[in-house]
Amino acid sequence: xxxxxxxxxxxxxxxxxxxxxxxxxxxxxxxxxxxxxxxxxxxxxxxxxxxxxxxxxxxxxxxxxxxxxxxxxxxxxxxxxxxxxxxxxxxxxxxxxxxxxxxxxxxxxxxxxxxxxxxxxxxxxxxxxxxxxxxxxxxxxxxxxxxxxxxxxxxxxxxxxxxxxxxxxxxxxxxxxxxxxxxxxxxxxxxxxxxxxxxxxxxxxxxxxxxxxxxxxxxxxxxxxxxxxxxxxxxxxxxxxxxxxxxxxxxxxxxxxxxxxxxxxxxxxxxxxxxxxxxxxxxxxxxxxxxxxxxxxxxxxxxxxxxxxxxxxxxxxxxxxxxxxxxxxxxxxxxxxxxxxxxxxxxxxxxxxxxxxxxxxxxxxxxxxxxxxx
Amino acid sequence: xxxxxxxxxxxxxxxxxxxxxxxxxxxxxxxxxxxxxxxxxxxxxxxxxxxxxxxxxxxxxxxxxxxxxxxxxxxxxxxxxxxxxxxxxxxxxxxxxxxxxxxxxxxxxxxxxxxxxxxxxxxxxxxxxxxxxxxxxxxxxxxxxxxxxxxxxxxxxxxxxxxxxxxxxxxxxxxxxxxxxxxxxxxxxxxxxxxxxxxxxxxxxxxxxxxxxxxxxxxxxxxxxxxxxxxxxxxxxxxxxxxxxxxxxxxxxxxxxxxxxxxxxxxxxxxxxxxxxxxxxxxxxxxxxxxxxxxxxxxxxxxxxxxxxxxxxxxxxxxxxxxxxxxxxxxxxxxxxxxxxxxxxxxxxx
Numbered sequence: 254x255x256x257x258x259x260x261x262x263x264x265x266x267x268x269x270x271x272x273x274x275x276x277x278x279x280x281x282x283x284x285x286x287x288x289x290x291x292x293x294x295x296x297x298x299x300x301x302x303x304x305x306x307x308x309x310x311x312x313x314x315x316x317x318x319x320x321x322x323x324x325x326x327x328x329x330x331x332x333x334x335x336x337x338x339x340x341x342x343x344x345x346x347x348x349x350x351x352x353x354x355x356x357x358x359x360x361x362x363x364x365x366x367x368x369x370x371x372x373x374x375x376x377x378x379x380x381x382x383x384x385x386x387x388x389x390x391x392x393x394x395x396x397x398x399x400x401x402x403x404x405x406x407x408x409x410x411x412x413x414x415x416x417x418x419x420x421x422x423x424x425x426x427x428x429x430x431x432x433x434x435x436x437x438x439x440x441x442x443x444x445x446x447x448x449x450x451x452x453x454x455x456x457x458x459x460x461x462x463x464x465x466x467x468x469x470x471x472x473x474x475x476x477x478x479x480x481x482x483x484x485x486x487x488x489x490x491x492x493x494x495x496x497x498x499x500x501x502x503x504x505x506x507x508x509x510x511x512x513x514x515x516x517x518x519x520x521x522x523x524x525x526x527x528x529x530x531x532x533x534x535x536x537x538x539x540x541x542x543x544x545x546x547x548x549x550x551x552x553x554x555x556x557x558x559x560x561x562x563x564x565x566x567x568x569x570x571x572x573x574x575x576x577x578x579x580x581x582x583x584x585x586x587x588x589x590x591x592x593x594x595x596x597x598x599x600x601x602x603x604x605x606x607x608x609x610x611x612x613x614x615x616x617x618x619x620x621x622x623x624x625x626x627x
Numbered sequence: 628x629x630x631x632x633x634x635x636x637x638x639x640x641x642x643x644x645x646x647x648x649x650x651x652x653x654x655x656x657x658x659x660x661x662x663x664x665x666x667x668x669x670x671x672x673x674x675x676x677x678x679x680x681x682x683x684x685x686x687x688x689x690x691x692x693x694x695x696x697x698x699x700x701x702x703x704x705x706x707x708x709x710x711x712x713x714x715x716x717x718x719x720x721x722x723x724x725x726x727x728x729x730x731x732x733x734x735x736x737x738x739x740x741x742x743x744x745x746x747x748x749x750x751x752x753x754x755x756x757x758x759x760x761x762x763x764x765x766x767x768x769x770x771x772x773x774x775x776x777x778x779x780x781x782x783x784x785x786x787x788x789x790x791x792x793x794x795x796x797x798x799x800x801x802x803x804x805x806x807x808x809x810x811x812x813x814x815x816x817x818x819x820x821x822x823x824x825x826x827x828x829x830x831x832x833x834x835x836x837x838x839x840x841x842x843x844x845x846x847x848x849x850x851x852x853x854x855x856x857x858x859x860x861x862x863x864x865x866x867x868x869x870x871x872x873x874x875x876x877x878x879x880x881x882x883x884x885x886x887x888x889x890x891x892x893x894x895x896x897x898x899x900x901x902x903x904x905x906x907x908x909x910x911x912x913x914x915x916x917x918x919x920x921x922x923x924x925x926x927x928x929x930x931x932x933x934x935x936x937x938x939x940x941x942x943x944x945x946x947x948x949x950x951x952x953x954x955x956x957x958x959x960x961x962x963x964x965x966x967x968x969x970x971x972x973x974x975x976x977x
Contacts, residue, residue, distance in 0.1 A: 271774050293778070293945060384846060384942025390669035456847055456941045608778070609944045 268296055273611070275304045281378060281615060282622035286599070293607045298600045302593075305626035313586040318344050318418055318553040321586065326412035328588065329624040331374050334360075334367035334403075335566040337416040342497055343562035343573040344418045347555040354541040356420035357498040361536050362433065363406070363415055364498075364564070365529040369440070370399040371567035371619075372522050376447060379519070379616035383460050388447055395443050398436050405429055419549035430537050437530045437537075444526055452520070461516035465602040465614035468513055475598040478591050479569025480521045481618055485513030491565035502539075503532045515617040522619075554581050561589075568592050568619055588627060592620040642743050643724075650723050654878035655685035661934050668938040689871065697867035704770040711767025712865065712872035718759040719879040725749040726886045727811045729896040729918040741919060742811070749810040750798055753887060754791070757842075760876065761787045767873070768861030779860025782945055787842060789949060793956035794838035797831035800967040801891045804828065814895035823899075825892035827970065830963040832892045834956055836929070839884035841952070843877060845933055847940035848948060885929035889922060896922045 274285040283304035289296040309328065313321045325336040338360055345352060352360075377392035400410040405426055407415040415422070451457045467477070472485040482489055490507045492500040508524035510517025555577040563572030569591030576585040595618050602618075603611050659674065659681070666673030674681040699708060724743040731740045746752050761784055768780020801824050802808060805816035817823055825832040841848040862873045889895060896918035943951065 269774065380941065384849070385940060386665070386846075387669050387938050390671060394670060450939070451941075454941065456943055459947050460941055460944055607944060607946065609942075 267291060275301075281620060284596075284615070284620065284622055284625075286611065286615075288608070288611070290608065293609075295603050295606055295608065295611060298603050298611065300596055300599055302596070302622070302625050305622045307627065309627040310585075310587060313583055315582060317581050318555070318583065321583070322416065323412065323414045326414055327623055328590065328627060329371075329566060329568060329571070329592065329621045330411060331621055332367050332371040332567045333409075333411065333413040334363040334415055335564055335571060337413060338364050338498065339562065339564040339566070339571045339573050341416045341418050342564060343560055343575045344553065344555060346562045347558055347560035347575055347577055348418070348549070348553070350419050350547050350549055352420045352498075352547050353544050354499065355424075355543045356545040356547070358536050358540050359421045359425060359545060360416060360498045361500065361503070362425075362533060363403070363413070365532045365536070366399050366402060366433070368529045368567045369526050370396050372526050373399075375522060375567075375616075375619045376519075379613075379619075380451065382612045382616045383457065385451065385454075385457070388450060391443070391447060395440065402429070402433055402436065405432070417546070418553050420544070420546035422546075424545050430540065433533065434537055437533045440530055441527055444523060448523060452523075458516060460609075460613055461519060461617075462514055463512070464515045464606065464610050465617055466512065466514045467598060467602050471601065472513065472598070475601065476594045477569070477598055479565070479567070479595065479619075480518050480525065481569065481595050481598070483507065484510035484518035484521045484617075486511055491563055491570055495563070497562070497564060503535050505529075505532050515613050518617045552581050554579060563589065566591055568621065568624070569595055571624075588624075590624040590627065592618070592622075593625045596620050596625060638739070639743065646723050646743060647720060650720060650879055650882065651875065653882055654875050655689060657878045657881065657930060658688070658874070659685045660930075661937070664931070664934045665938050668935075692867055692871040692874075695867040697869060698864070700772055700864050702772045703864065704772065707766050707770035708864075709869075711763045711770060711861075712869045712876075713763070714766065715760050715763030715876040716872040716879070718756045718763075719876040719883060721756050722753050722883045723879075723886075725752055725810055726883075727814060727890065727895060728922050745809055745811045747812075748808045750802065750808045750813075750891075753883075754795060754798070757880070757883065758787075758791060760880070763876070764861050767865065771861075771864035773864050776861050776863045779863070783844060783861060785945075786844070786848065786948060786952075789952040790838045790841040790848075790956070793834050793952065793960040794842065796957070796960035796964050797828075797835040797838070798891065800828050800831040800964055803964075803968055803971050810890050810895075814890055814897065817894045818897055823892060823894040823897075828892060828963075828967060830959065831967065832888070834960050834963070835892065836884075836888055836932075838952075838956065839888060840933065840936065841948070843880040843884055843933075845877075845881065846937040847942050849942060881930060881933055882926065885926045885933075886922075888929055889925040893925045 268289055268291050271288045271290055272285060273288050275283040285301040285304065287299040287301055289298075307327075309324055312324055316324065322337055322340055325340045326333040328336050373392040373396045377389035380386075380388040403413055403415070404410045406429060407413050407423065409415070467475070467481070467485055469485040469487050472482050472487060477485075478489070486509050488507050488509050491497070492505075493507060505528045506524075508521045508528065510521050555575075557577055557579045559574070559576045561572055561574045563570050565571075570589065571591050572589035574585075574587040574589065575583050578584040599614065599618065602614050606614070662684075663673040663681070665671075674684040677683040677687045699705060725746050727740075727742040727745065729741040731738050764787070765780040765784040768776040768778075768783070771777070801813060804820070804824055804827060805813040807813055807816065813824075840846075862870055865873060898916065898918075898921055
């Protein structure tokens with residue numbers, strides 16, 4: 254027979270090794286996790302990445318500054334707007350350009366809509382991984398409405414290419430603000446609906462409370478950002494601590510969790526969607542008039558130097574580090590991806606848990622492989 | 628029944644064919660309704676391309692599976708790999724031989740019973756036969772020589788064995804009340820008692836149905852085939868007709884559990900409130916509905932609940948499932964069994 258012998262890579266123990274992914278329905282793309290299992294208990298987990306590597310950072314070096322923007326769309330492809338925002342931010346910082354108030358407001362609108370869109374995908378897939386099928390469809394319905402708004406603004410739904418160095422390529426189309434307002438007005442009711450399905454659901458709580466716990470100190474040490482950090486109770490949000498695009502004008506809360514488990518991260522993200530709605534409503538209420546583009550040269554040649562700039566993407570801190578030699582192409586453009594750094598904590602979070610929990614933890618980290626592999 | 632050839636060969640053969648066809652069709656259309664109902668729950672439309680409003684979808688699916696290439700993994704245990712689906716589907720269909728769909732009626736002068744046979748140990752037969760299905764699952768998972776299949780097989784073996792205990796205990800409460808193991812007698816006892824057994828046996832009814840959901844590997848207990856964890860569980864490597872057998876068995880088992888729940892707790896083919904309605908005008912009004920229709924209606928209600936579960940609940944984790952079975956359902960069903968036993972003793976068999 255020999256069947257069982259083949260399953261034993263560690264001859265003197267009962268442990269077995271499983272290659273989880275890269276072709277697996279629950280690894281959100283092409284993540285591969287090498288698991289060492291004792292029965293169903295995880296002894297060790299090793300994320301293996303690189304299946305989506307496209308050499309984006311090298312490609313940046315042969316593009317003009319505005320030409321790099323479409324490439325950023327493809328980093329975290331569920332949140333193109335915040336990627337654009339980080340890239341144009343770093344170039345504006347090294348050039349010392351201030352964007353007009355209306356451009357900032359449009360950026361905030363796009364970024365917050367994008368945050369909601371990204372969180373709806375996260376909720377749908379996370380719930381699907383844990384076995385709840387229906388939320389997936391409900392969340393995607395709302396996401397479609399956001400993508401419609403994006404399409405109306407810039408013609409694209411997923412890879413937006415929606416910002417330029419110095420401002421915005423277009424002003425908002427007629428009636429867009431009304432449609433956006435209609436969307437955000439009905440959205441909190443949808444969130445409440447999803448919460449009714451999940452928040453107090455006994456099975457949902459069994460599957461998420463106390464699963465994938467990471468303490469605040471550990472989360473900081475691993476360099477986690479975004480909801481995984483806030484779920485552990487650390488009040489850290491780039492929009493508050495290093496405000497960009499005039500975020501200081503808006504009144505919003507940073508939701509934090511207490512226990513650092515999957516359930517708290519779930520609650521944090523649900524609340525973040527509501528806070529994003531608040532920001533959008535404020536932004537729409539006092540949308541400034543004026544141009545959407547600052548005076549910038551046609552060919553962008555930032556002065557010699559270096560700059561780092563980061564935004565709060567839906568996944569965490571997304572930063573760009575640019576080195577300019579004064580030419581029209583970046584000498585070096587490095588990405589500080591939120592997902593890549595958040596993923597590193599995975600082995601720490603799943604050790605000793607069961608295979609089913611690995612799925613929950615991958616879901617709760619909300620990783621996108623495009624950003625991890627670049 | 629003058630001619631023994633007719634009585635012992637022809638009539639049973641016709642019944643076997645009819646029941647088998649009906650069950651397979653119900654199982655196939657169950658998948659269609661599941662997709663449709665789930666779709667409406669999830670703001671989708673569901674299959675609507677094949678035939679009018681998608682009604683031929685299950686037929687198309689079956690044809691597709693029939694002509695699909697049957698892949699056997701190179702390092703699979705060939706014979707056991709072949710045995711798996713057979714062992715799963717045969718017991719699932721065999722169980723229908725004792726399920727009474729209605730009372731005896733007259734057709735062309737013959738007395739026809741709409742069930743294959745009425746064994747005096749019917750319930751025992753069902754419990755025994757359906758347990759064999761576990762072998763198909765675990766052997767299929769093991770023989771595929773795939774780690775995910777094997778984990779799925781092991782999970783389901785543990786799950787099925789654990790949930791059979793509370794399920795059996797809840798069935799025993801019905802036996803205490805009905806004083807018989809024969810399914811036909813159990814329904815008749817409910818007629819005499821004038822009350823369906825889910826009222827005195829509400830706890831047992833609940834436990835039976837939940838365990839039934841677990842026994843059929845359905846959401847929220849669908850861990851053996853949890854697609855987000857184990858790809859497709861024990862049938863990951865199966866394709867073509869062998870996969871179709873697993874699929875058919877799953878749906879047939881759902882029909883089995885629903886049928887047994889109908890017989891044991893909802894009075895089988897009886898119209899609702901048999902004696903109470905007889906006193907008022909409603910019974911004649913309902914009399915034209917054939918008993919089989921009542922049976923199918925009740926069964927369909929259970930099947931709908933199955934789908935409803937799937938549209939609503941997340942999935943339990945394996946250890947939580949075990950905890951629920953051993954630490955909640957078994958103690959509760961034991962206590963319930965004693966309570967019902969005491970009740971039967973005091974009231975005198977209802």
